[in-house]
Amino acid sequence: MKTTTIVSVVDIVAALAEGNLDGNLYLMDTNRLNGSRDQGSARLKTAVGKGDRLIWVARMLECEADLSIVGIGIDSSVGEPSEHYYPGTNVTYWEVVVKEELRDHESIPYCLEYKLVGTEIMATPKPADVIRSPCLVGVKG
Amino acid sequence: MTQQLAIVAMIDVVAALQSGTLEGNIHLIDNNKWLGSSGVGSGNLTTVIDVARVNGLAQAQVLNWLVYGLERPPPSLPQSFFSKNNGGQHGELMDISGKILEGNELSQACPRSPDLTKISGEALDKGVIYPARYASPNLVNEGIYWSAVVNPDKPGIYSYTLHFTLYYPDGDRGRADKITWKTVDMTHRARIKLVNSPYKNGFAMVGERWQVGQ
Numbered sequence: 001m002k003t004t005t006i007v008s009v010v011d012i013v014a015a016l017a018e019g020n021l022d023g024n025l026y027l028m029d030t031n032r033l034n035g036s037r038d039q040g041s042a043r044l045k046t047a048v049g050k051g052d053r054l055i056w057v058a059r060m061l062e063c064e065a066d067l068s069i070v071g072i073g074i075d076s077s078v079g080e081p082s083e084h085y086y087p088g089t090n091v092t093y094w095e096v097v098v099k100e101e102l103r104d105h106e107s108i109p110y111c112l113e114y115k116l117v118g119t120e121i122m123a124t125p126k127p128a129d130v131i132r133s134p135c136l137v138g139v140k141g
Numbered sequence: 142m143t144q145q146l147a148i149v150a151m152i153d154v155v156a157a158l159q160s161g162t163l164e165g166n167i168h169l170i171d172n173n174k175w176l177g178s179s180g181v182g183s184g185n186l187t188t189v190i191d192v193a194r195v196n197g198l199a200q201a202q203v204l205n206w207l208v209y210g211l212e213r214p215p216p217s218l219p220q221s222f223f224s225k226n227n228g229g230q231h232g233e234l235m236d237i238s239g240k241i242l243e244g245n246e247l248s249q250a251c252p253r254s255p256d257l258t259k260i261s262g263e264a265l266d267k268g269v270i271y272p273a274r275y276a277s278p279n280l281v282n283e284g285i286y287w288s289a290v291v292n293p294d295k296p297g298i299y300s301y302t303l304h305f306t307l308y309y310p311d312g313d314r315g316r317a318d319k320i321t322w323k324t325v326d327m328t329h330r331a332r333i334k335l336v337n338s339p340y341k342n343g344f345a346m347v348g349e350r351w352q353v354g355q
Contacts, residue, residue, distance in 0.1 A: 005237045007151065007211050011172050026170050026182040030211050033156050040168040040182030055237045057215045061172055062147050066217070086239040091218050093238060 001053050004031040006046055006134075008058040012065035012116050021114070021122050027134055035139035042124060043132060047139040050101040054079070054136075056094040058114065069094050070121065071113035073128065078108050078136065102138025109133040146204050147172050148188060148331075150303065154210045154252040158309050163329045177336070187332040192293035199293035204270065204333075206260070206287040208305065212251045214239055234320075253308040253322060257287050264299035264333055268292055296335045303329050 006029045015024040027044035029036050035047035048054065060067045072081035072094050079096035086093065102108065109128035115121055125132045148171045157166040169186035171178050177189040190202050209216060214237060222239070235241050237251060260272040272289035304326065311323045 003237060005212055009149065009151065009170055011170070011174065013172060014175055017175075023174070026168065028151055028153070028168050028211055030153055030155060032153060032165065033159060039165075040170075057237070059149075059151075059209065059215050060217065061149055061170060062145075084238065086214065086218055086222060089218055089222055091215060093215075095238070 001051060002049070003053045003055060004029055004036075004046060004048065006044070006054060006056045008056065008067070008069065008112065008114070009061055010058070010067050010114060010116065011061050012067060013062070015116060015122060016120060021124060025112075025124065027112075035137070037137075042134065044134045045107065045137045046135070048098045048102065048136045049139070050098055052098045054096045054098065056096075056112070066117055068092055068115050069112060070115045071111075071123070072096070073111035073113070073126070074136075075108055075110075078102075098136070102136065104138055106138040107135040108137075109135045146188065146190065146202060148186070148204060148206050150206065150208045150257070150305075150329075151211055152208065152255050152305070152307070154212060154255060154307055154309075157327065158252075158307060158325060163305070163327045167329050169331055177334075184329065185331075187298070187334050189334045189336055190291055191337075192291065192296060192335045193337050194293070202291040202293070204272075204289045204291060206257055206272075206289075206303070208255050208257045210252055210254045212237060213254055214251070252310070255308070256285070256306045257303060258306050258326075259304035260287060260289070260301055261304065262299075262301040262330070264301040267295065267299060269295045269297075269299050269335065270301065270333065291333075291335065293335070296337050298332055298334045300330050300332050303331065305329070 009026040011024040015021055025042040026040050027042060028039050029044060029046045031047050032039055037045040056069055058067045058069050079098050081094050081096050083092050083094055107130045109130050111124050111126050111128045113123040148169060151168040153166040157163050167184050168182055170182055171188045173189050174181045176191055180186045264270045269292050270289040272287055274287050276285055307325045307327060308322045310320045
């Protein structure tokens with residue numbers, strides 16, 4: 001089973017100052033060599049195939065500013081997100097196993113919801129759209 | 142006021158090793174985009190640093206570099222999570238979800254975090270930044286980080302080169318006790334831009350150009 005990791009980095013101070021994630025969220029994944037695009041932006045397009053295991057983790061930019069993912073909204077026919085704790089800790093990751101093969105270059109937008117500094121909830125665009133949101137994209141072969 | 146500036150280098154270690162370069166496989170993110178840093182999130186970062194004096198006093202600016210492997214479990218995990226009896230001192234024998242790997246599963250092991258071993262280049266040669274490697278009881282990256290003080294009397298744009306060591310597992314991957322870690326060294330260039338006034342709008346340079354023409 002292939003695993004792709006999708007990492008979120010948020011400039012938390014800027015996001016809190018501006019009241020939203022626009023321009024303050026950076027998404028990167030480990031599947032660039034297989035077709036993922038728009039690395040380092042909030043519109044990351046992650047190349048996926050049926051059966052792939054996707055793991056989302058969050059990392060803070062500054063040590064003292066806490067960040068966690070609290071929700072992933074995606075078409076349930078593509079995958080059902082679940083939250084997991086690293087054993088013995090209160091740090092979480094989110095997992096989706098891709099249920100179906102996407103058509104070549106088909107885009108499935110999804111929404112990421114974060115908790116910043118333990119209290120503030122902020123999310124990528126709702127409803128998710130293919131232009132402004134992170135997406136899973138089908139890449140044949 | 143002393144300001145702590147963070148520059149995080151996120152490296153796709155597996156892709157960098159496969160393609161033999163950091164080009165496209167490193168993302169630099171700083172927390173000074175509000176001041177005008179450009180290329181944030183890409184490999185082409187210019188960090189803007191405000192060295193304006195306030196009441197005649199230079200502001201002590203400190204740059205901190207942190208390096209993460211994209212494939213690694215998050216550094217916010219407690220250090221005990223990575224302890225020797227929990228998957229190796231560096232956590233290299235666990236997968237991204239923290240599962241301890243055994244036998245032939247070891248091909249899924251996360252590569253060790255890359256090390257930043259040296260910072261060199263124009264910004265150092267010209268006495269603009271003075272970096273050093275520190276170890277602290279900090280919980281992330283085993284407490285290793287690089288930090289630099291910035292010379293406020295040198296406005297301008299300067300490049301610097303980050304020297305990384307990347308690790309990949311070698312030997313009998315079916316046996317945890319037979320794995321040895323081989324290294325590959327790679328470099329990446331970035332820039333700093335020291336400005337003398339808060340660069341809060343994009344037209345800050347216009348006034349200077351006007352004066353040249355008058």
